[in-house]
Amino acid sequence: MRGLSPIPSYVVMQPTTLCNLDCAYCYLPFRAADRRMPVAVAEAVAASVNPWASAGRFSVVWHGGEPLAAGREHLAALLAPFGPEVEHHVQTNATLVDDAWCEFLTAHRVRVSVSVDGPRGRNGDRVTRAGRPAYDRIVRGIETLRRHGLPFSALAVVSDPTPGRAAELYDYFLGLGCDVLGVNIEETEGVNTRGNAHEAAPVQAFWAELVAAWRRDPRIHLREVEWSLRYTAAVLDGTADDLLPRRLDPIPTVGHDGSVTVLSPELAGFTDARYGDFSSGNVLITPLAEILAGVELRTPWVGEFLAGVEACRSSCPYFGFCGGGHAANRYFELGRFDGTETEHCRNSKIRLLEGVLDHARDHRKPAG
Numbered sequence: 001m002r003g004l005s006p007i008p009s010y011v012v013m014q015p016t017t018l019c020n021l022d023c024a025y026c027y028l029p030f031r032a033a034d035r036r037m038p039v040a041v042a043e044a045v046a047a048s049v050n051p052w053a054s055a056g057r058f059s060v061v062w063h064g065g066e067p068l069a070a071g072r073e074h075l076a077a078l079l080a081p082f083g084p085e086v087e088h089h090v091q092t093n094a095t096l097v098d099d100a101w102c103e104f105l106t107a108h109r110v111r112v113s114v115s116v117d118g119p120r121g122r123n124g125d126r127v128t129r130a131g132r133p134a135y136d137r138i139v140r141g142i143e144t145l146r147r148h149g150l151p152f153s154a155l156a157v158v159s160d161p162t163p164g165r166a167a168e169l170y171d172y173f174l175g176l177g178c179d180v181l182g183v184n185i186e187e188t189e190g191v192n193t194r195g196n197a198h199e200a201a202p203v204q205a206f207w208a209e210l211v212a213a214w215r216r217d218p219r220i221h222l223r224e225v226e227w228s229l230r231y232t233a234a235v236l237d238g239t240a241d242d243l244l245p246r247r248l249d250p251i252p253t254v255g256h257d258g259s260v261t262v263l264s265p266e267l268a269g270f271t272d273a274r275y276g277d278f279s280s281g282n283v284l285i286t287p288l289a290e291i292l293a294g295v296e297l298r299t300p301w302v303g304e305f306l307a308g309v310e311a312c313r314s315s316c317p318y319f320g321f322c323g324g325g326h327a328a329n330r331y332f333e334l335g336r337f338d339g340t341e342t343e344h345c346r347n348s349k350i351r352l353l354e355g356v357l358d359h360a361r362d363h364r365k366p367a368g
């Protein structure tokens with residue numbers, strides 16, 4: 001794996017900066033303001049994306065703010081320029097989901113991912129703009145999705161990864177009825193400056209317990225665990241070198257105003273004396289395909305990030321699994337892009353893989 005691919009596998013789009021919730025761990029800087037994406041931005045993105053989608057699988061992920069806060073009429077206008085081959089996904093807090101939204105999501109074949117952090121007591125960071133708990137509204141939205149037969153994925157943020165939490169979490173999501181679960185240990189990034197340093201042993205035990213819970217009833221695709229198992233199986237087969245993509249996916253995020261930030265949506269909307277506003281161009285001026293061609297040569301921080309990936313490759317035994325971490329975690333934790341280990345990669349890569357291996361060691365069949 002060297003350098004960035006000029007063609008991404010998906011694009012993140014921000015239909016509005018606004019979120020109707022005000023979660024304590026949120027990284028978004030402008031979530032109280034309703035800055036909506038003009039249709040001209042979607043048209044410009046679609047001009048590059050439609051040919052990519054005709055040539056292979058391609059997704060647009062509508063991410064906010066809260067994308068449903070843009071309203072059905074506006075979101076329909078933003079979806080319209082994209083061809084039928086483009087898969088649409090929405091990452092939502094579900095609080096605005098009602099019958100009309102379910103009909104909209106079904107009609108536009110939009111796949112849904114819901115953010116919910118587990119049982120009621122684990123959602124204390126999820127509050128409305130008035131500071132009231134959002135859990136009941138989230139669950140009401142999920143129940144509406146289920147009533148309409150809409151499948152959904154779930155994304156849970158875990159702020160205190162400790163044993164005991166994992167089994168509770170997995171059982172909750174089994175009951176919730178999601179198809180896929182992603183587990184994010186809270187990250188220090190964007191406007192969220194809360195620390196994310198944890199002792200190694202409890203985090204590793206958290207992941208090991210999550211594997212055990214999943215193996216008892218593997219009805220849900222558990223994103224992090226399945227990645228880890230795929231990697232360990234490839235190591236045993238001697239094919240691990242084939243797992244990382246040949247080139248990194250640039251994952252462009254297109255902000256509400258058309259600005260393009262590659263690699264980490266969390267960098268969008270920030271500025272730094274050394275790196276400027278992190279954007280690599282604007283689709284209202286330059287076609288997305290042109291912005292992405294050679295982006296590492298024209299965006300200095302991206303070149304610095306790739307130097308950090310090479311530093312990871314030469315120093316970290318987990319590189320084959322991790323591929324070199326995320327740009328935003330390096331920037332917000334280390335203040336630059338060419339460092340290596342972050343608290344994020346310790347929590348979510350190193351301790352994850354070690355937790356999965358601990359589980360495997362504990363469940364080894366006795367020889368003979």
Ligand code: SF4
Binds near residue numbers: 313342349
């Ligand atoms: S685990 Fe951390 S140090 Fe190792 S390759 Fe990933 S980001 Fe780099």
